[in-house]
Amino acid sequence: MIEFDLEKYLNHSRKVDLSEFDLASANLHPLTPAEVRCLEYMMDIELSTIGYLRSLLRTSIINDPEALGFLSCWAYEEYFHGRAIREFLKACGIGVHKDRCAQVRRNVTIRERLEEFGMAVMCSVTPHFNATLLTWGAVQEMTTLEGYAILAARTGNPILRPILLRLAKDERRHFAFYYNKARKTLEARRAQQLTTLLLKKFWTPVGSGVKHDPEVEWTMRFLFGGPEGPAAWHRIDATIARLPGLAWFDLFSQKMDSLVASKVTTGPHSADEAQRANRLAVPEAVSASCIPGSAGATPSHSPGQELLETSN
Numbered sequence: 001m002i003e004f005d006l007e008k009y010l011n012h013s014r015k016v017d018l019s020e021f022d023l024a025s026a027n028l029h030p031l032t033p034a035e036v037r038c039l040e041y042m043m044d045i046e047l048s049t050i051g052y053l054r055s056l057l058r059t060s061i062i063n064d065p066e067a068l069g070f071l072s073c074w075a076y077e078e079y080f081h082g083r084a085i086r087e088f089l090k091a092c093g094i095g096v097h098k099d100r101c102a103q104v105r106r107n108v109t110i111r112e113r114l115e116e117f118g119m120a121v122m123c124s125v126t127p128h129f130n131a132t133l134l135t136w137g138a139v140q141e142m143t144t145l146e147g148y149a150i151l152a153a154r155t156g157n158p159i160l161r162p163i164l165l166r167l168a169k170d171e172r173r174h175f176a177f178y179y180n181k182a183r184k185t186l187e188a189r190r191a192q193q194l195t196t197l198l199l200k201k202f203w204t205p206v207g208s209g210v211k212h213d214p215e216v217e218w219t220m221r222f223l224f225g226g227p228e229g230p231a232a233w234h235r236i237d238a239t240i241a242r243l244p245g246l247a248w249f250d251l252f253s254q255k256m257d258s259l260v261a262s263k264v265t266t267g268p269h270s271a272d273e274a275q276r277a278n279r280l281a282v283p284e285a286v287s288a289s290c291i292p293g294s295a296g297a298t299p300s301h302s303p304g305q306e307l308l309e310t311s312n
């Protein structure tokens, strides 16, 4: 049972305190180019939460007093997640342009803008749309939690590891809120039907919309395309499938199957892509081992499992 105590969350919500981490030593331990690229993605998505909050504020979800309290703290915590990653990158000597947030907002896709509009319209049409928003939030928060746990287990940078685990602890609480609210709202048959329809038609991985598809796909492959990935894919799907009416849910594994398969079969298409792939990609041997059914498809450990089971 995944528990969530809103009062406890509101009483304990706090920003990431960077003084807890030895940032002055961060640049003594090299990051791989792929880790830098992934961290930049994570930073941009965390710092874009405020934009998503704007979309949520146009929906009826804010009429729910529990959601109102949660979302206020949630957006605050997410901002400080992005800031923590930014300060870590800067401590490692990686430049972050002062206007990066504005640049990221300018580059959001048309789909993101349409979704913003669509969310407000859907809420005015049906009270059951909240179930979709909450389920969507649960999938994305769990993906983020698993992604941080995987990168924390994989990185050779001992300063980055505790930072990521600290962020993952917050993500676990965020996930627990969305998941428990989703469970209640999905009790209505109409909510189950609407959520099934919209997830099957429109669900995309976390960061999609803010980031363009090639970057989303690269990040998903980098985080979840290694030997520890399939356990996380299946954990995400199995957890969401326990929600009322969502026993069919397997979208994360489906997405990763297609991403891993396309990487293995097609490879880079241009000289530029090939150069970038050589520098940044998960090794082919690792990617191939993640295809369900192939050798190595069952990982020996699951970094996200322990975090998921921690109570809030």
Ligand SMILES: [Fe+2]
Binding pocket: 046, 077, 078, 081, 144, 167, 171
């Ligand atoms: Fe976050």
Ligand SMILES: [Fe+2]
Binding pocket: 078, 141, 144, 170, 171, 174, 175
């Ligand atoms: Fe979160």
